[in-house]
Amino acid sequence: MDTCAETLVHPDAVAAARRVVDDAPVDALAETFKVLGDPTRARILLALSVRELCVCDLADLLSVSQSAVSHQLRLLRAHRLVRFRREGKLVYYSLDDDHVRTLFAEGLRHVKEG
Amino acid sequence: MDTCAETLVHPDAVAAARRVVDDAPVDALAETFKVLGDPTRARILLALSVRELCVCDLADLLSVSQSAVSHQLRLLRAHRLVRFRREGKLVYYSLDDDHVRTLFAEGLRHVKEG
DNA sequence: TGATCACTTGATCATGTGCTCATATATAGA
DNA sequence: TCTATATATGAGCACATGATCAAGTGATCA
Incomplete structure (x- = not known):
């Protein structure tokens, strides 16, 4: 890992950010997003959001x-x-979780504000 | 595409769902989630959410x-x-969009309610 | 200008992922 | 039990993806 210098440019900022990153369950979070990040799966979930x-x-x-x-x-x-x-x-499938609807709604908002 | 039968089981439901799926920018949505769905990128964004x-x-x-x-x-x-x-x-990077924070917050909520 | 530092970018490669095909399981009905 | 239908699953393969390495760009300063 070739850092820019021996010492950091902003030690305090880095320390604060590191605390946030390390405390959050980032891997689980990323994996959830990855699951949503496939067109076929996104379509499935969107369809199931109807019924x-x-x-x-x-x-x-x-x-x-x-x-x-x-x-x-x-x-x-x-x-x-x-x-x-x-x-x-x-076999009938349905959404197990209302968070999915919220995530989709927010994601669409990001996509649409081009 | 080998559908179960020649005719659908629930034609009306399928038609309604199809309309929703086809109207939404699913591909763009999925791609956004895919970008968030990598541990390194998620960490970067989380760190940038601090400053x-x-x-x-x-x-x-x-x-x-x-x-x-x-x-x-x-x-x-x-x-x-x-x-x-x-x-x-x-070169300083920062979040370009508040939707990211919202998405992360909602994603974390899903992850945590195990 | 030349050296150095911070960052970017292209090529390469090992790994991951989504689909298809073939096969297995489950349920209903004859 | 035998068959048909609906769904699940394992193997294999083509393609995508993330990291590394090496080379390139842009900026500061001697």
């Missing part, structure tokens, strides 16, 4: 193979972003 | 090579997430 949907309807509406959807749903499940319930042969 | 910092201090506080930081800052710049100003030999 719960079964896997095959999701696949159709996203024009993605059922297998691909299923793989992504598995990931979303692992991150507690969606829940599911079985009804006969169908 | 503006020069590149070498950022590199030091994150224990990442200065080149790596610079590459990531370039990306963050491209997505209008950080701004910079030159002061002599140093």
